[in-house]
Amino acid sequence: MTFVLTEDQEMLRETAMAFARDELPVTRLRALRDDGKLGVDGEARGKLAELGFFGVIIPDEPGGEHFGLVGLGQILEAQGRSIASTPLLQTALIAASAIQLGGTEAQKAEWLPKIASGEATFSLALDEGSHHAPANVSTEAEKNGQGYKITGAKRYVPDAHHADVFIVVARTFGDAGQTHGLTLFLVPSNAERVSIQALNTVDSHGAAHVTFDGVDVSEDAVIGGVDQGWDVLEPVLDRARIGIAAEMLGASQAMFDMTLEYLNTRKQFGQLIGSFQSLQHRAAKMFTDIELTRSCVAAALAAVDEGGNNVGELASLAKARASDLVHLVSNETVQMHGGIGMTDDHDSGLFLKRARAQEALYGGASFHRDCYAKLNAY
Amino acid sequence: MAFGDTETLEDFRKETRAWLEENCPPAMRTPMTDNEIVWGGKRESFTNPDSKVWLERMGENGWTAPEWPAAYGGGGLSKAENKVLQEELRRIKARPALFSFGLWMFGPALLEFGNEEQKKRFLPDIVKGKTRWCQGYSEPGAGSDLAGLQTKCEDKGDHYLINGQKVWTSYADQADWIFCLVRTSTEKKHEGISFILFDMESEGVEARPIKLISGSSPFCETFFNDVKVPKDQLVGEVNGGWKIAKRLLQFERSSISAGGFGGTGGSGILGPDEYAKIHVGTDSDGRVADGDLRARIADNDMLRRAFFLTVQRSQEQAKAGMEVGHTASILKYAVAKMNQERHELMVEALGTEAFGWEGEGFDEGAMKATRAMLRAKGNSIEGGTSEINLNVIAKRVLGLREHQ
Numbered sequence A: 001m002t003f004v005l006t007e008d009q010e011m012l013r014e015t016a017m018a019f020a021r022d023e024l025p026v027t028r029l030r031a032l033r034d035d036g037k038l039g040v041d042g043e044a045r046g047k048l049a050e051l052g053f054f055g056v057i058i059p060d061e062p063g064g065e066h067f068g069l070v071g072l073g074q075i076l077e078a079q080g081r082s083i084a085s086t087p088l089l090q091t092a093l094i095a096a097s098a099i100q101l102g103g104t105e106a107q108k109a110e111w112l113p114k115i116a117s118g119e120a121t122f123s124l125a126l127d128e129g130s131h132h133a134p135a136n137v138s139t140e141a142e143k144n145g146q147g148y149k150i151t152g153a154k155r156y157v158p159d160a161h162h163a164d165v166f167i168v169v170a171r172t173f174g175d176a177g178q179t180h181g182l183t184l185f186l187v188p189s190n191a192e193r194v195s196i197q198a199l200n201t202v203d204s205h206g207a208a209h210v211t212f213d214g215v216d217v218s219e220d221a222v223i224g225g226v227d228q229g230w231d232v233l234e235p236v237l238d239r240a241r242i243g244i245a246a247e248m249l250g251a252s253q254a255m256f257d258m259t260l261e262y263l264n265t266r267k268q269f270g271q272l273i274g275s276f277q278s279l280q281h282r283a284a285k286m287f288t289d290i291e292l293t294r295s296c297v298a299a300a301l302a303a304v305d306e307g308g309n310n311v312g313e314l315a316s317l318a319k320a321r322a323s324d325l326v327h328l329v330s331n332e333t334v335q336m337h338g339g340i341g342m343t344d345d346h347d348s349g350l351f352l353k354r355a356r357a358q359e360a361l362y363g364g365a366s367f368h369r370d371c372y373a374k375l376n377a378y
Numbered sequence B: 001m002a003f004g005d006t007e008t009l010e011d012f013r014k015e016t017r018a019w020l021e022e023n024c025p026p027a028m029r030t031p032m033t034d035n036e037i038v039w040g041g042k043r044e045s046f047t048n049p050d051s052k053v054w055l056e057r058m059g060e061n062g063w064t065a066p067e068w069p070a071a072y073g074g075g076g077l078s079k080a081e082n083k084v085l086q087e088e089l090r091r092i093k094a095r096p097a098l099f100s101f102g103l104w105m106f107g108p109a110l111l112e113f114g115n116e117e118q119k120k121r122f123l124p125d126i127v128k129g130k131t132r133w134c135q136g137y138s139e140p141g142a143g144s145d146l147a148g149l150q151t152k153c154e155d156k157g158d159h160y161l162i163n164g165q166k167v168w169t170s171y172a173d174q175a176d177w178i179f180c181l182v183r184t185s186t187e188k189k190h191e192g193i194s195f196i197l198f199d200m201e202s203e204g205v206e207a208r209p210i211k212l213i214s215g216s217s218p219f220c221e222t223f224f225n226d227v228k229v230p231k232d233q234l235v236g237e238v239n240g241g242w243k244i245a246k247r248l249l250q251f252e253r254s255s256i257s258a259g260g261f262g263g264t265g266g267s268g269i270l271g272p273d274e275y276a277k278i279h280v281g282t283d284s285d286g287r288v289a290d291g292d293l294r295a296r297i298a299d300n301d302m303l304r305r306a307f308f309l310t311v312q313r314s315q316e317q318a319k320a321g322m323e324v325g326h327t328a329s330i331l332k333y334a335v336a337k338m339n340q341e342r343h344e345l346m347v348e349a350l351g352t353e354a355f356g357w358e359g360e361g362f363d364e365g366a367m368k369a370t371r372a373m374l375r376a377k378g379n380s381i382e383g384g385t386s387e388i389n390l391n392v393i394a395k396r397v398l399g400l401r402e403h404q
């Protein structure tokens, strides 16, 4: 069954929900922000590692059991509920996927255990412009003896200000815009001639601009085939889109729960504001959208684990619908709270700011509507 | 043919496959067309003779109502067996043998609330498509506020006497029998309603077709003038009809959702993306040239996909024993929006090609698309309006309070 969790997955979901509620509440993000931490939370990272959340899609042994992306999706949904800043998406999902899908045996042996234990964190250094455009890569990797020299700049790279290793998408052939000619490289963040400009972003999760100024890497650093990076990047991005959609679903549900509670407590005109039909209908529509999006996210997660051939389509479906959902719910949350929703003390603003970053990451709704149309040949 | 002794699901699949191979006429494995839909009943004319054979054979097995007990003419299949049957039917692209309010709404309600004699009397003829039923709920003064209905039902000792008027009664002029909500007491609003059944040929029943904006006349004003109804045709308790009425509405909303207002596939109507490619044109990559229209079509396609995934999710959850009662109103609200938008997009993509009403000079499919767009306006009205469904979600699902 696609939509009913296994007992193990259900237990993982409960653990993750309880953990996010008790250990990663929104107050934690607020405190990180107020302390100028740019979303970096070493303590939370340690606890996530103890729980084994970094290795959810990595089998203990080659071919062994694991929870799959459905399992990781539950964790991401849970952390989405409190818009927690953690390395899970970049490391447990993106890096673990990239290395499993494209890595050599040596890379797998070196990195998968370090990912699973939380020892190494990663960051995908891909986009160079202000909109997600994964083939629009100008950063060059020039052949240099046995290795490569990477030159270029990546902008607003998530987690780049605290990751240990970058997965850099660089061009070894062709021109920006072409999918052929891309190559993925593992580059330590402390490598020479890498410069990292940490950014204080609106969502308090932080990010960084990263510049590669002739960075030397060896042949062993290549993930997947030279010039064939797209073959790894595309499925990895689809998974990332599904993962962030799960987070957005969690955030939307959390905002909705908060708003529903307010509708059931705040009184005006001697009535609970939740008894006004104009608000009831808007709440009912939001709930309908949440339920529909939940089905899309669940179907997309399951399709990855089942090795379905429609993952790209479902990824675009999940990401587009979750982006529209979190957009709507974040706006309605502020509106239905009235003046208090505009104050910094209230959580709705934190959710709203995070929502806009989530929407843009790995393609917004219009990007994915276009992908969906293209995949359906119109 | 008896299937009761089937040992395992795999055996059942084999037998079913073999039976379908032999018994489903080839013509019944092609996409359904609008005028070949079989609604059954005395007036059914079977435009395609093969559809009569197909209905008879399916009805004989009880496979038009696979999970109803065999004692009432149903297939007596378990959920798992029915799933196999549906898969096998889909595999050969078999048409539904029967479209029927009896199967979708009335039968499931009677199974829950009818007495033994009523079930034995009415269910087998629904399964076989011999009796066609219509739904006598709405009245001129009682639409969304259904419990405000006034059609009077008096106890005359050895029979009931019914006087009043229903409206929007779909296919009342085609139906053999009606399941009807009537007022048996004026003391209380909800607890004065009873659920009663009678023959549309009874003395004093008159159905007058009403023409819709789409040009067709699928529903009627229905008048009852001193209609005598035998007492054993009242279902449940006197004044206890409201809970049956509500349950039936759930079945109605679920069946609307399960079908997604799907149209019939073979109707000649194309999808909005196809109309856009033909009539708006394509760019050098072969894509719909109008990017704004293309995005809105994709958005609607995604809503459609999300909708069908949610139907599937709710079915799987129900099978796993989870509570899914709340989804009926959500899906009913969503399907109306999705279907209306989709048809508007078809008309928009067709441009002036959508202006045809009747006669020569127009594409058949395009003309149907325009009428379908008009017909779809009813999707947010029939089976409970969208506003009423939003009320239900807000109050019963989300627990928001009544305005004081």
Ligand SMILES: Cc1cc2nc3c(=O)[nH]c(=O)nc-3n(C[C@H](O)[C@H](O)[C@H](O)COP(=O)(O)OP(=O)(O)OC[C@H]3O[C@@H](n4cnc5c(N)ncnc54)[C@H](O)[C@@H]3O)c2cc1C
Pocket (backbone or CB within 6 Å): B134, B135, B136, B137, B138, B139, B140, B142, B143, B144, B145, B167, B168, B169, B170, B171, B219, B378, B379, B381, B382, B383, B384, B385, B386, B387, B388, B391
């Ligand atoms: C194609 C079609 C087929 C039908 N088939 C059948 C049938 O077979 N049998 C049958 O019995 N009926 C049938 N109906 C009738 C249908 O159930 C009613 O039309 C429907 O319940 C609405 O009632 P009404 O038309 O009286 O509108 P009204 O109830 O008068 O509604 C008018 C408007 O007011 C809104 N409104 C009403 N109350 C509220 C409220 N509390 N809050 C917010 N808004 C509200 C409604 O949403 C609507 O927009 C059919 C209708 C259609 C369109």
